[in-house]
Amino acid sequence: MTAAGTTLVIGANGTTGSRTTARLVAAGHRVRAAGRRAAPVPGAxxxxxxxxDPATFGEAIAGTDRVYLVPPPGDSDPAAVMLPFLRQARDTGVHRAVLLSSSAVPEGGPAVGAVHRALPGLFDAWAVLRPSWFMQNFTGTHPHAHSIRDDGVILTATGTGRVGFVDADDIAAVAVHALTDDRAPRTDLVLTGPEALSHDDVATIVTEVTGRPVAHRHLPAGQLRDRLAATMPRDFAALLADLDLAIAGGAEDRTTDTVRRLTGRPPRSFRAVAERELTRSG
Structure with missing residues (x-):
């Protein structure tokens, strides 16, 4: 590990940002925890x-030498705000950047794919994390989790398509490696769990773990888009519905060894995460 200076974690109260912050602090690294409300974070x-709000950029960057980047949620063109920030960060001393992207979004693809494409031209030390869909989508504050708790149902347009769902704790472990290892990965890293599961499989596991019946209900992509558009911009809702169709076509039916290779331990299974988080939350 490098003798890191100070790491700016953007989205430090979010799903991966909070876990990355906690791991960095536990390892003795200095962390600046950034969020829209500057909420207190232990040890940071x-x-x-x-x-x-570009007026917030300067104070956040000051004195930092690396940054963990969580894109603005629900924005179909995050490059418009992220690239000016990244140029400012580079010009004021940040030399390493680790970007949270998605396994569904390649370099140069939609949304954060444009930031992925630009990153190597901005920093010599960089990495792009491309995790599969989060296991915490079914246990936290994601619409799937609310639907499970409220109605006992998971609504998707994925059909029987399978996904290598990944634990957010495993994403954070890889993020810390990418931020602090002597040599930055300088590549994109596709992160998955140990197995690919359909949403029917997920519903079965949640039912078995919680003792409450949960079913997966398939929706046409257009109907899913319209439901999502009630809570987010319509263009982003359309993007998410299209990603479900890609899953139905097999785009996410894969697993990788990245978590094991970079952390030295296997990724956690969905059943293990469900037992940890759903039994705890009741």
Missing amino acids: EAVRFDWY
Whole structure:
């Protein structure tokens, strides 16, 4: 590991940002925890940061030498706000950047794919994390988790397509490696769990773990898009519905050895995460 200076974690109260912050702090690294409300984070310096308010950029960057980047949620063109920030960060001393992207979004693809494409031209030390869909989508605050708790149902347009769902704790472990290892990965890293599961499989496991019946209900992509558009911009809802169709076509039916190779331990299974988080939450 490098003798890191200070790491700016953007989205430090989010699913992967909070876990990355906690791991960095536990390992003795200095962390500036950035969020829209500058909420206190144990062991870290809280700082306000808003992708849509460039006036917050300077204070957040000051004194940092690396950054963990969580894109603005629900934005179909995050490059418009992220690239000006990244140029400013580079010009003020940040030399390593680790970007959270998605296994469904290649370099140069839609949304954060444009930031992925630009990153190697901005920093010599960099990595792009491309995790599969989060296991925490079924246990936390994601619409799937609310639907499971409220209605006992998972609504998708994925059909029987399978996904290598990944634990957010495993994503954070890889993020810390990419931020602090002596040599930055300088590549994109596709992260999955140990097995590919359909949403029917997920519903079965959640039912077995919680003792409450959960079913997977398939929706046409257009109907799913319309439901999502009630809570987010319509163009982003359309993107998510298209990603479900890609899953139905087999685009996410894969597993990788990246978590084991970079952390030295196997990725956690969905059943293990469900037992850890759903039995705890009741």
